Amino acid sequence: MLKLSACASIDPAVQTAxxxxxxxxxxxxxxxxxxxxxxxxxxxxxxxxxxxxxKCVWCEARVGHRGRRSAHRDHVAPKDIxxxxxxxxxxxxxxxxxxxxxxxxxxxxxxxxxxxxxSKCKFWIVHPYFDDPAKHIGFIIKKNRVVIKGLSQKGIxxxxxxxxxxxTATAARAIEIVIDRAKLSAQDLSLIRQAMExx
Ligand SMILES: [Zn+2]
Numbered sequence: 001m002l003k004l005s006a007c008a009s010i011d012p013a014v015q016t017a018x019x020x021x022x023x024x025x026x027x028x029x030x031x032x033x034x035x036x037x038x039x040x041x042x043x044x045x046x047x048x049x050x051x052x053x054x055k056c057v058w059c060e061a062r063v064g065h066r067g068r069r070s071a072h073r074d075h076v077a078p079k080d081i082x083x084x085x086x087x088x089x090x091x092x093x094x095x096x097x098x099x100x101x102x103x104x105x106x107x108x109x110x111x112x113x114x115x116x117x118x119s120k121c122k123f124w125i126v127h128p129y130f131d132d133p134a135k136h137i138g139f140i141i142k143k144n145r146v147v148i149k150g151l152s153q154k155g156i157x158x159x160x161x162x163x164x165x166x167x168t169a170t171a172a173r174a175i176e177i178v179i180d181r182a183k184l185s186a187q188d189l190s191l192i193r194q195a196m197e198x199x
Contacts, residue, residue, distance in 0.1 A: 001126060001133040001158070002057045007089040008047035014039045018087040027083040040087055044073055048094035056096035057128050058105075058162050061172035062193075063096045072100040076127060077118075080107040088118050093128050098169070099162055108161055126158045137164075139173075146173040 017036040021029050029037065048057075049071065056063050056071075063071035074095040077085055085091040099105055113122035119130070126136045136155030140147045148164045150156030159165055179192065 001137050001164070002052055002055060002060060002128060003131075003133050004051055004057065004093065004128040006051075007092070007129055008044045010040060010043055010089050014043075015087070021087070023084050026086040027079045030079060030086050037087075040089075041073060044089060044092045045071065045094065048073070048092075052094055055176075056099055057093040058095050058099040058158075059164055059169040059172055060176060061096050061098070061169070062176070063094060069096040069098065071095075072097060074100040074105065076123075076125065077111050077121070078105075078107045078109070081109055082111065082114075085118055090118055090129055105162060124154065124157050125161070126154050141177075145170055146177055148173070 014036045017034075018040060054062055056069070057074070061069060063069045071094045073092050075082075075085065076091050076093060079086040082091075095105070108125075110123055110125040111121050112124045115121045123130070126133050131154065133155075136150065136152045137159060138149045138151050138155075140149060147170065148159055150159040163169065179189070184192065
């Protein structure tokens with residue numbers, strides 16, 4: 001899991017326009033094509049691709065515009081349960097379609113104690129902006145497998161609920177570690193990425 005230092009900065013005029021959308025229609029508004037919504041979505045996606053270095057925040061598998069795993073704008077506290085934070089930049093990270101998919105995260109309730117201010121909520125999940133994942137989640141390399149382990153109550157919850165110990169996530173981590181270790185040239189790396197995307 002990645003630690004993220006700062007969320008996307010949103011143009012104040014855009015944020016003001018979004019904050020004026022009534023909370024009870026904010027979730028539905030997410031799919032609309034107004035200029036402010038498009039600007040917000042572009043800002044969080046561009047920022048995420050840059051600071052997450054093209055990886056899913058949860059499982060660290062690569063995501064990309066051309067990849068088999070497309071990058072999803074993932075609401076840490078789901079908009080289905082907490083529509084108030086649909087347009088809160090601190091609530092959005094990029095994740096892969098496996099982690100954010102219907103079977104895993106989609107409407108998982110990640111908040112233990114809700115507060116009026118988003119930053120003051122107590123989360124069940126290891127929060128990429130507020131927590132240091134290394135304190136909550138550890139990795140053990142066993143032969144060629146990278147096994148993930150929860151080191152705290154939050155870490156155990158996150159590994160279990162996001163299924164980070166699944167075969168798919170374990171295989172993706174192993175591939176990334178081998179590629180990182182190989183220190184390939186940009187050209188070879190690009191060839192490997194293209195081959196993987198074609199699978
Ligand atoms: Zn993922």
